[in-house]
Amino acid sequence: MDILANIWAALPLVFSFDVMLAMVLGTTVGIAVGALPGLSATMGIAVLIPLTFAMSPLVALGMIAGIYNGAMYGGSIPAILLRIPGTPAGIATVFDGYEMARQGRARAALDISLTSSAIGSAVSAIALLLVAPPLAAVALKFGPADYFWLAMFGMMTVAVLISDNPAKGFLSACFGLVIGLVGIDSMTGTERFTFDQLNLLSGINIIVLLTGLYAIPPAVGLLLGQSDVDTSRLNFKGVKERIDWASLVPVWIRSSAIGLFIGLIPALGGNVAAILAWNEQRRVSKSPNYGKGAPDGLAAPECANNADTAATLIPALTLGVPGNAVAAVILGAMLVHGLKPGPELFRDNATTVYGFMLTMLITSGLMYVIGKLGARAFVNVLRLPPLLLGPMILALTTVGVYAVQNSMFDVWLMLGFGLIGFAMERMSIPTAPAVLAVILGPMAEASFRRALLISGGEYGYLFSSAISITLVVLIVLMLLTPVVRHIRARQRRTQEELPSGS
Amino acid sequence: MNRNLLELLAAIFVTAFFVYLFGEARGYAGQSKVMPVAVTGLAVALSLAWGAQCSVALVKGGGAAGTGPAPFDLRRLAIVAVAVVVYALGIGTLGYFTSTIIMLPALSISLGYRNWLVAILVTLGFAAVLYAVFRLLLSVPLPAETLFGMVG
Amino acid sequence: MQFKTLREDFMKKHLTRIAAATLGIFSATAALAEYPERPITMIVAYSAGGGTDVAARTLVPYLEKYLGNDASIVVSNKPGAGGEVGFTTLAHAKADGYTIGFINAPNILTIPIQRKARYTMEDIQPVANVVYDPGAFGILPSAGIENLDQLIAYAKENPGKVTYGTAGAGSDDHLAVLSLEREHGVKFRHVPFNGNADVRAALLGGHIKMASMNVTEMVSDSEEGTVIVLGQMSKERWEGAANIPTFREQGYDIVMGANRSLGAPAGIPxxxxxxxxxxxxxxxxxxxxxxxxxxxxxxxxxMNAGDFTVSLQSLNEGYKALWAEQPWIAQ
Structure with missing residues (x-):
């Protein structure tokens, strides 16, 4: 077979000393970058591109593969241990991961997250290696109307995240939607909610919002003496919790599939994949404590956000359509080395491109090894006195956020969001809906308007493709589930003829 | 302070904020206007509902603390807030590393940490790691260091 | 000609400076003769890893080499507001030759036209043009349209039915179509996207009829035969796409594209x-x-500083005229 022959030809190149070293370095840097709040894979790869000018293409790409895979996993370490997601894709990890750590099961949580991430990455890389071209076609099938429904489908999960008080939950979502609106409206050029601030014209970076809402309140909590993780229980020498790995296999299969699919579709990313996988797992989970420290609630998002990595490269490499910011930066790095994405890449540079895809697979294994060591090192950080750890998190988030756009304005904005996040936490307003809304809101608005522009104002266009109709059906089903459940419960109650005394 | 009263005040503030944004949104042209108006309008309604909830709870339950997070020391929060603002201002004037080296021990000690030696060692080690990552590895152009010219 | 006067101006300044130095009046001038004597900051108004950034970082080592004096150039990314953040930083930097930056036309020209910008073109001294990426129209082979005449004919039969994607309102892609509409009395339907990659994906997926992009972004699709490029908006064919005719060759006088150029604060030595x-x-x-x-x-x-300045000025006049007649973004 053609593909196997190409893989065979690329193998010796990949296992050369230089490339192996680059992959080890890349994975290490990636895990670190992912674990540090404020830094992301996009930035890690972008700043390393100039360094790769002098390297041979495969060395550079091996390093990039390591960073990409490593960063997706790295984000889960602080999410579990400190309730601070290192990357946007780590929000869903906080739900069950941090709860596990609070219950003194940090070690088990880190193991589950690492294993799930490695499996997700590996599945994704294998899909990239073997079936990239047919899958790539999916990416082009999605039109503006489909994107709109996809965004709406994602927004449905907000309903799950709103806790017990709908007013507060939806208010948080509205806050996120407003944040997403800030900046120049790319459809018309109108400035919205910019208050004549130059720094707001291009909108608010998701990293700034995420770091403010998620990293500052825990840091302040540490300083106020309110950390609820008992660091004395983070003992790696103690009795190992037995993890029921077999029960996680179906979780991995389902979440890998979700991650792969989301990765294929341009404009979505690991963050959406993780939340959708967590939500889907919630639907089928048998864990009584789902959302409060269930292992499958941790495995699902971690597996999905890593299954997204190589999948985003499928449309990127085969069609030159980058699915997200990281893929766009990777395409930039490849161009530097004269590797133009598209069919010609697979024709003219088959060895290099198959080598790159192999490094995606190998780094998922390397990630497992390095991650094991890295998580232990990170646990030691937690043993620092809270009064020192708090200021360190503040300093780290500050420099991380500054580095996103080299802007002090962003630092102030982050601190402002930190204050809001702190207040929201005190008043039991959930923050997750806000973050989800920031990601999906602009996508929903722009694709809705784009769809209407294409159709010339015909609303029928929104229901004209098979993908749209499928998504609409799914949304309706999701909306109806609680209603049906409610009616059934009521019927049961009437059948049992309970006295209606309330 | 009474939790319900505090939330009511917050709800009033949030309502006012979204009412202001709503007014702003109404001025936008054509298609750009729909989403902002809808979102801020919805937000106003929701924050009013929130305020109503708080008022009802206030009338009914008086000052019941509810199941909110543990109370905290307001003085400590004030110290943290001041330290963070001074730190951020310091980055622009003194430079990032200088400010960090000052802020880290100062904040922990003012909040009651007593082991000076550990504080200073951790600070220096941390600054060295940050320098290695951000200056040497990522070469991020941080604001210039005025005091320690040799670090910048 | 303006170019000549500029050049003479340089010579004059140059000579006076040399004269002054020999007279020993300005000690600083002697130091300037050894420009650059300390690191130069190059502001890139777009994110690290983007097209302009990668181009800038590719150029930097060679620029350092030919500046001599062990010159060192540090790239500083100041992204935001379609480039305005970076352009403003550049415009307000100290005009000592130690801050330069990449300026991207038409953005740098159109931003002050379409909104109250925080800089003006008077604050910017063009230094040299590096890249000129001509605009181009791409269309799927299944549409059965192979050249501009057929496109115009089709658009006249189906007014307002031809959808075209661009990288946003006010981008060079958008302005190119507006000029075509204005000059040939046709009407297309604009569908703005968030970037060229999205436009290309929408074209390949058949969600829009036509993509208005830059020729370098479509040349490989054209070679693969997946997209037909109707023409490139340059004066002469770009050598990387020598088989794609220009608009002018087809009788449509439109020259438009994206420049990536070096600029400095006005008044540098x-x-x-x-x-x-x-x-x-x-x-x-x-x-x-x-x-x-x-x-x-x-x-x-x-293009050297003189030619490039003239070219920018004429572009600027053109955009101002277009804006006066047909503002391309909602007011």
Whole structure:
């Protein structure tokens, strides 16, 4: 077979000393970058591109593969241990991961997250290696109307995240939607909610919002003496919790599939994949404590956000359509080395491109090894006195956020969001809906308007493709589930003829 | 302070904020206007509902603390807030590393940490790691260091 | 000609400075003769890893080489507001030759036209043009349209039915279509996207009829036969796409595209300006740089400070006229 022959030809190149070293370095840097709040894979790869000018293409790409895979996993370490997601894709990890750590099961949580991430990455890389071209076609099938429904489908999960008080939950979502609106409206050029601030014209970076809402309140909590993780229980020498790995296999299969699919579709990313996988797992989970420290609630998002990595490269490499910011930066790095994405890449540079895809697979294994060591090192950080750890998190988030756009304005904005996040936490307003809304809101608005522009104002266009109709059906089903459940419960109650005394 | 009263005040503030944004949104042209108006309008309604909830709870339950997070020391929060603002201002004037080296021990000690030696060692080690990552590895152009010219 | 006067102006300044130095009046001038004597900051108004950033970082080592004096250039990314953050930083930087930056036309020209910008073109001294990427229209082969005449004929039969994607309202892609509409009395339907990658995906997926992009972004699709490029909006065919006819060849007088160029704050010392402009020319003739640029598919087009200033001015007049007649964004 053609593909196997190409893989065979690329193998010796990949296992050369230089490339192996680059992959080890890349994975290490990636895990670190992912674990540090404020830094992301996009930035890690972008700043390393100039360094790769002098390297041979495969060395550079091996390093990039390591960073990409490593960063997706790295984000889960602080999410579990400190309730601070290192990357946007780590929000869903906080739900069950941090709860596990609070219950003194940090070690088990880190193991589950690492294993799930490695499996997700590996599945994704294998899909990239073997079936990239047919899958790539999916990416082009999605039109503006489909994107709109996809965004709406994602927004449905907000309903799950709103806790017990709908007013507060939806208010948080509205806050996120407003944040997403800030900046120049790319459809018309109108400035919205910019208050004549130059720094707001291009909108608010998701990293700034995420770091403010998620990293500052825990840091302040540490300083106020309110950390609820008992660091004395983070003992790696103690009795190992037995993890029921077999029960996680179906979780991995389902979440890998979700991650792969989301990765294929341009404009979505690991963050959406993780939340959708967590939500889907919630639907089928048998864990009584789902959302409060269930292992499958941790495995699902971690597996999905890593299954997204190589999948985003499928449309990127085969069609030159980058699915997200990281893929766009990777395409930039490849161009530097004269590797133009598209069919010609697979024709003219088959060895290099198959080598790159192999490094995606190998780094998922390397990630497992390095991650094991890295998580232990990170646990030691937690043993620092809270009064020192708090200021360190503040300093780290500050420099991380500054580095996103080299802007002090962003630092102030982050601190402002930190204050809001702190207040929201005190008043039991959930923050997750806000973050989800920031990601999906602009996508929903722009694709809705784009769809209407294409159709010339015909609303029928929104229901004209098979993908749209499928998504609409799914949304309706999701909306109806609680209603049906409610009616059934009521019927049961009437059948049992309970006295209606309330 | 009474939790319900505090939330009511917050709800009033949030309502006012979204009412202001709503007014702003109404001025936008054509298609750009729909989403902002809808979102801020919805937000106003929701924050009013929130305020109503708080008022009802206030009338009914008086000052019941509810199941909110543990109370905290307001003085400590004030110290943290001041330290963070001074730190951020310091980055622009003194430079990032200088400010960090000052802020880290100062904040922990003012909040009651007593082991000076550990504080200073951790600070220096941390600054060295940050320098290695951000200056040497990522070469991020941080604001210039005025005091320690040799670090910048 | 303006170019000539500019040049004479440089010479005059240059001569007076030399004279002054020999007289020993300005000690600082002697130091300036050794420009650059400390690191130069290059502001890139777009994110690290983007097209402009990668092009800038590819150029930097060669620019350092030809500036001599162990010159060192540090790239500083100041992204935001479609480039306005970076342009403003550049415009307000100290005009000592130690802050330069990449300026991207038409953005740098259109931003002050379409909104209250925080800089004006008077604050910017063009140094040299590096890249000129002509605009181009792409269309799927299944549409059965192969040249501009057929496109115009089709659009006249189906007014307002031809959807075209651009990288946003006010981008060069958008302005190109507006000029075509204005000059040939046709009407297309604009569908703005968030970037060129999205436009290309929407075209390949058949969600829009036509893509207005830059020719370098479509040349490989054109070679693969997946997209038909109707024409490129340059004066002469770009050598990387020599088989794609220009708009002018087809009788449509539209020249538009995206420039990536070097600029500096207005009023930088004449010697620094000359050295930078000359070093850019030499760098752009360096075989190693040319090879790198070819790998990246950069459409190189050198213009020295004088020519480039004139070209920017005429572009600016054109955009102002277009804006006065038909504002391209909602007011």
């Amino acid at each position: 004449a010697e620094a300006l000359e050295k930078l402009s000359a070093a850019t020319e030499k760098a752009m003739n360096d075989p190693a740089f040319l090879a790198g640029a070819k790998d990246q598919g950069l459409a190189l087009y050198y």
